[in-house]
Amino acid sequence: MIFDLELIKHVYTHYQDTVNHIRQVIGRPLTLTEKILYAHLAQGEQLKDYKRGVDYVNFAPDRVAMQDATAQMALLQLMNSGRDRVAVPSTVHCDHLIQAYKNAYDDLIIAESNNQEVYQFLRDVSNKYGIGFWKPNAGIIHQVVLENYAFPGGMMIGTDSHTPNAGGLSMIAIGVGGADAVDVMAGMAFELKMPRLIGVKLSGKLSGWASAKDVILKLAGILTVKGGTNSIIEYFGEGTKSLSATGKATICNMGAEVGATTSIFPYDQKSADYLAITGRQDIVDLATKLVDCFNPDLAVLNEPNKYYDQVIEINLSELEPYVNGPFTPDLAYSISQLASAVQQHNYPNNMEVGLIGSCTNSSYEDMSRAASVIDNATKLGLSVKAKLIINPGSEQVKYTALRDGLLDTFEQAGAVVMANACGPCIGQWRRDEVSDEHYNSIVTSFNRNFAKRNDGNANTNAFVCSPEIVAALSIAGTLTFNPLTDTLTNSKGEKVKLPEPVGDELPTNGFAVDDAGYIEPIADGSQVVVNIAQSSERLQALSPFLPWDGKDIVAQPLLIKALGKCTTDHISMAGKWLKYRGHLDNISNNMLIGAVNAFNEQTNFVLDAQTNTYLAVPELARKFKAEGLGSIVVAEENYGEGSSREHAAMEPRFLNVKAIVVKSFARIHETNLKKQGMLALTFVNKEDYDKVQEDDKISILGLTDFTPGKNLTMVLNHRDGNVEAFPVAHTYNEAQISWFKAGSALNKLSAEFKNS
Numbered sequence: 001m002i003f004d005l006e007l008i009k010h011v012y013t014h015y016q017d018t019v020n021h022i023r024q025v026i027g028r029p030l031t032l033t034e035k036i037l038y039a040h041l042a043q044g045e046q047l048k049d050y051k052r053g054v055d056y057v058n059f060a061p062d063r064v065a066m067q068d069a070t071a072q073m074a075l076l077q078l079m080n081s082g083r084d085r086v087a088v089p090s091t092v093h094c095d096h097l098i099q100a101y102k103n104a105y106d107d108l109i110i111a112e113s114n115n116q117e118v119y120q121f122l123r124d125v126s127n128k129y130g131i132g133f134w135k136p137n138a139g140i141i142h143q144v145v146l147e148n149y150a151f152p153g154g155m156m157i158g159t160d161s162h163t164p165n166a167g168g169l170s171m172i173a174i175g176v177g178g179a180d181a182v183d184v185m186a187g188m189a190f191e192l193k194m195p196r197l198i199g200v201k202l203s204g205k206l207s208g209w210a211s212a213k214d215v216i217l218k219l220a221g222i223l224t225v226k227g228g229t230n231s232i233i234e235y236f237g238e239g240t241k242s243l244s245a246t247g248k249a250t251i252c253n254m255g256a257e258v259g260a261t262t263s264i265f266p267y268d269q270k271s272a273d274y275l276a277i278t279g280r281q282d283i284v285d286l287a288t289k290l291v292d293c294f295n296p297d298l299a300v301l302n303e304p305n306k307y308y309d310q311v312i313e314i315n316l317s318e319l320e321p322y323v324n325g326p327f328t329p330d331l332a333y334s335i336s337q338l339a340s341a342v343q344q345h346n347y348p349n350n351m352e353v354g355l356i357g358s359c360t361n362s363s364y365e366d367m368s369r370a371a372s373v374i375d376n377a378t379k380l381g382l383s384v385k386a387k388l389i390i391n392p393g394s395e396q397v398k399y400t401a402l403r404d405g406l407l408d409t410f411e412q413a414g415a416v417v418m419a420n421a422c423g424p425c426i427g428q429w430r431r432d433e434v435s436d437e438h439y440n441s442i443v444t445s446f447n448r449n450f451a452k453r454n455d456g457n458a459n460t461n462a463f464v465c466s467p468e469i470v471a472a473l474s475i476a477g478t479l480t481f482n483p484l485t486d487t488l489t490n491s492k493g494e495k496v497k498l499p500e501p502v503g504d505e506l507p508t509n510g511f512a513v514d515d516a517g518y519i520e521p522i523a524d525g526s527q528v529v530v531n532i533a534q535s536s537e538r539l540q541a542l543s544p545f546l547p548w549d550g551k552d553i554v555a556q557p558l559l560i561k562a563l564g565k566c567t568t569d570h571i572s573m574a575g576k577w578l579k580y581r582g583h584l585d586n587i588s589n590n591m592l593i594g595a596v597n598a599f600n601e602q603t604n605f606v607l608d609a610q611t612n613t614y615l616a617v618p619e620l621a622r623k624f625k626a627e628g629l630g631s632i633v634v635a636e637e638n639y640g641e642g643s644s645r646e647h648a649a650m651e652p653r654f655l656n657v658k659a660i661v662v663k664s665f666a667r668i669h670e671t672n673l674k675k676q677g678m679l680a681l682t683f684v685n686k687e688d689y690d691k692v693q694e695d696d697k698i699s700i701l702g703l704t705d706f707t708p709g710k711n712l713t714m715v716l717n718h719r720d721g722n723v724e725a726f727p728v729a730h731t732y733n734e735a736q737i738s739w740f741k742a743g744s745a746l747n748k749l750s751a752e753f754k755n756s
């Protein structure tokens with residue numbers, strides 16, 4: 001079955017004319033990104049050459065996808081929006097809430113029982129509002145979207161930061177918070193700052209141990225975790241043509257790790273092959289006629305420096321495998337540098353667990369190449385030293401890999417195959433065998449490796465790499481092993497070298513699946529009643545946030561001044577907290593518990609200056625709230641990096657934090673804060689961060705004249721009586737200021753629906 005075929009036909013009908021028109025109006029050759037973005041301008045939005053990195057533009061995405069951990073909050077907001085049916089095709093995917101423990105079968109039974117209430121809620125709301133529902137074990141959102149919904153030249157948003165995965169099939173796919181998704185599902189536009197364009201020219205061809213993943217691991221080292229902020233990465237050049245569609249998706253997926261708004265590849269034969277084998281020949285027939293629309297103009301290819309804001313070149317023929325980490329995905333070591341880095345930094349060399357899967361690397365090709373490494377090792381008399389865990393990306397990949405014997409290869413070598421779900425990638429991993437003091441290394445084919453992310457242990461050093469390198473390092477059981485050059489000793493005492501991985505990009509016998517796990521919403525959901533039990537620990541109906549009181553923020557205490565990296569995993573941890581994603585009050589108990597207090601370098605231990613005692617961050621915030629006080633959060637660079645989870649913005653809003661003042665923000669998080677009616681501000685002079693003291697009373701002045709482009713003033717009243725004042729900047733436009741005044745974007749939206 002092809003989803004949305006009518007919609008896609010509709011999108012394609014005038015595509016060529018639209019692109020011609022855009023080129024004419026803009027008056028220059030177009031990049032691929034520009035073709036798709038401008039073809040999706042919202043109704044009423046003027047077609048003109050928008051200033052990249054400056055202008056806010058309204059778009060009309062074709063579809064929305066949500067995963068279960070973010071869908072709960074998104075759908076709770078949708079229920080308050082005043083709308084009764086989604087305006088664009090939307091789906092919910094149950095992938096984040098299944099804990100990996102024993103094996104796929106047992107874990108699924110436990111997940112279905114533990115999460116019954118949440119799954120039922122998601123299903124009911126999906127039925128009511130006409131949303132497609134992918135049940136638990138159907139697969140990870142981005143893999144399922146790639147297999148079923150992504151189409152060249154389309155535009156989608158998804159409540160997950162790795163939504164850009166669909167860029168592998170030439171779709172502009174952007175990760176957003178739930179509030180953005182609600183706008184689009186409610187029939188409103190999606191607002192985005194016109195992104196800058198980073199062109200990445202790929203030449204040459206991959207060979208040997210190098211894989212698509214290594215392109216983005218290398219790029220992460222070049223761009224760092226904030227180098228892609230407010231940018232779209234567009235890949236071009238001869239090298240793109242040799243990469244499989246799923247390999248391209250891997251690269252686009254992990255563009256999230258450099259902060260990119262999204263990433264995209266041009267449409268080519270590999271895209272067509274993938275669409276065809278996943279049952280979408282009709283789309284190929286249509287898209288093939290529009291190849292020019294789904295590729296950059298020739299003039300752009302000839303003079304990329306003229307059309308992209310930055311151009312980076314990567315020669316695939318010279319690419320080495322990379323292993324990035326620990327604790328940040330941009331610490332890139334090529335495999336030949338890794339051994340000395342391990343020694344120099346004292347990373348635990350004993351590699352204890354290898355994990356293959358996640359939305360980044362769980363395609364058939366990934367499984368097949370990793371299985372070839374294991375198979376070769378077995379034939380050479382080598383065993384797998386580390387524990388090996390596999391999470392297939394979708395039921396379709398799993399079913400096909402099982403049919404083709406790939407899963408047998410893993411299992412015979414001692415690997416455990418878990419559910420088709422996120423599992424250990426998001427801390428849904430019951431790793432009973434190690435304590436939290438245990439200093440150890442793991443390698444994963446995932447995309448992120450922030451502290452505590454996988455097993456909740458701050459002493460676990462997680463490294464990310466390709467599935468084939470995970471397999472090789474798992475066989476060796478050490479980080480310092482370089483499969484390109486080193487040998488291992490087999491059961492007979494012989495020194496053997498692992499042959500290079502080989503694999504099938506696509507299954508020779510096609511994909512197969514018994515039950516892919518999709519449930520169509522009922523035609524008329526108006527009678528569906530969505531129940532939220534008053535006593536529920538997991539779900540809580542949302543009460544609208546209060547509107548702004550019309551006053552400046554005066555003399556509020558500091559809640560925490562965070563030191564160093566403060567990702568959404570630090571602000572609103574996942575793992576065991578995922579179960580509260582539908583209950584704002586309960587999940588607020590994890591607010592900023594992972595952030596490091598700049599004054600004592602401890603986590604979740606902040607000064608209550610009134611009583612001179614130290615409390616947990618949420619506890620102190622609740623105390624202030626109970627006393628009718630607000631508070632201020634101060635932090636450093638790229639605050640809110642990582643996930644799209646809007647809980648990281650809603651929790652401070654709920655606990656009465658008045659402003660988040662940082663050196664810089666990650667894109668999705670900054671928008672999430674604005675949407676929830678929070679103040680997201682940046683230091684004009686980054687050194688002003690140093691002036692903030694633990695027992696300060698902080699004011700934010702200028703709100704009565706809150707205007708786009710005009711700085712506000714932050715005043716620090718130090719305990720010794722000294723006062724320091726300095727400017728703080730913001731990026732709010734008129735509409736966003738109106739959200740702040742209304743208390744949240746949702747308040748504004750529902751008021752508009754009531755009045756219409």
Ligand code: MIC
Nearest residue numbers: 069070160161162643644645
């Ligand atoms: C992640 O990889 O961090 C997540 C969990 O998929 C998040 C979404 C979430 O927090 O639910 C993301 O990437 O947006």
Ligand code: SF4
Nearest residue numbers: 162358359422425426
């Ligand atoms: Fe799931 Fe991990 Fe992908 Fe996030 S990054 S969607 S947790 S597999």
